[in-house]
Amino acid sequence: MTRKATRLTVEGLFAGYGRIEVLHGLSLAVAAGELLAVVGANGAGKTTLLRVISGLLPARAGRVLLDGRAVTGIAAEKLASAGLTHVPENRLVFPGMSVADNLSLGAYSRRRGSGQAVEQDRRFVLDLFPRLAHRLAQPAGTLSGGEQQMLAIGRGLMARPKALLLDEPSLGLAPKLVSEIFAVLGSLRDQGDLATVVVEQNARAALRIADRAVVLDRGRVLLSGTPKALLTDPRVQAAYLGRGYTEVAP
């Protein structure tokens, strides 16, 4: 793989809730056109990591850089227009609003820009997820879990992100849908400009498409490397790929 510029860098991140510290000096980097899988057990700090990167939770120490620019401490609602998009855990679509409105709100940070470019991205998203195209007028709350996940990703793409953070996109979905959604994430990565971070409990599914992966353990990076190396690492196999993790059909 040709080395591309580092798009998203996390340096020595400390964060937590109240008196509980969750991240203890976590560092990682993702290049443009790269898909990084972040795996680890429940409570390892995966969701907290994404919440800090996207500005939902303040960092206690450390830095987040987007294209070399420090974005630490910028509120989430301002980061959306900087090119950082976070597709949150549990999808969090706007349930009472139509699929079309959910998508157009995804481009809210671009509302003063070109309507034509937004329309172009809307078509791109509907091509990626043709199921959504048939449901444009339907309230998002009435979609199936898989469709809501597609909508949440589609809404995220409508911001035209440079870095895309996904929190547990496979959560609660049938294996077939997981493959479908991960295939889309792979194809987005293959377009070469997007840096993607996928946080997953479903480690095998994530490792299958990732370029690189890190294993988080209690707020620190325990291991990092290629998916192949991690899949064969006995520590990873014992801790994260043992019984209880669903094997997903290719």
Added chain:
Amino acid sequence: MTGPWPPTSRTVRDRGVIDFLQLTVAGLSAGSAYGLVAVGFVTIHSVTGIINLAQGEFAMVAAFVAIALLAAGLPLPIAALLAVLVVALGAAAVERVAIAPAAGSSVVAYIMLTLGVSITLKASALLIEGPQPSALPAFTPGILSFGGVLVRPQDLWILAATAVAALGLYGFLERTVTGKAFRACAEQPTAARLVGISPSRMSTLSFVLAGVVGAVAGVASSPVIQTDWNIGLFLGLKGFVAASLGGLASIPAAIAGGLLLGVVESLGAFYISSGLRDAIAFFVLIVVLVARPSGVFSTHAGVRAGVRAH
């Protein structure tokens, strides 16, 4: 005009029907004012989780501003529109000055802040206007008769103003980008932030919208209910009851709740006892809170309950 309203008609054969219709129209008119105040509770609560105890005072201030502008020589329509504008801006100022600086406080602390705003506005009105009530003149004088059913034109004005305000709000929320962002913020605040919607701007907007609907209610109802420094308490409480009928979550339900409350009050005062007029609202509130705390008209109780989970 003096004497009790509506006048009972004794000369007509089917006087019972006519009484009933007149009472219903008067109830709908009072009820639409309650409904507008209720909408104000809903817009603020759905985005911020705050129950704004100064909601009734928005109506009171608007009526006094309109009365003052009229006395200063402005034509009534201009005075009414300016009063709505002044209160909308005033509501934004309240949010910026009293609410926004307390970011991160508990919801109870915010509610106490709105109580402080309410007391401040009431005391100011009492100091400036004195204890005696005043009122705007009816927008159109006279009495209309529909087949023996006597109707004050002002009742129709109140209904029309409510319809215009409600449809305007509906159009804003359904058709404009900012309106959709406002709904998104109420439905799913975390996701709203992640697409770039600022919760603090939406909080200000919620006060502006609440100011507008409260002001319309205050100005349109002033000729009928008389405005005094304490009228906001009465309007606010009735509006809160109306809003709670819809679980504080739905604008159409808030308006329906207001209309229902107005009609029940009007009929109850006539057929049971006029002394019960104000007690009826609280009886309704107690029944609702005991039997259906999520609201009588609400269909998805659980969804909105979690609005302020984060």
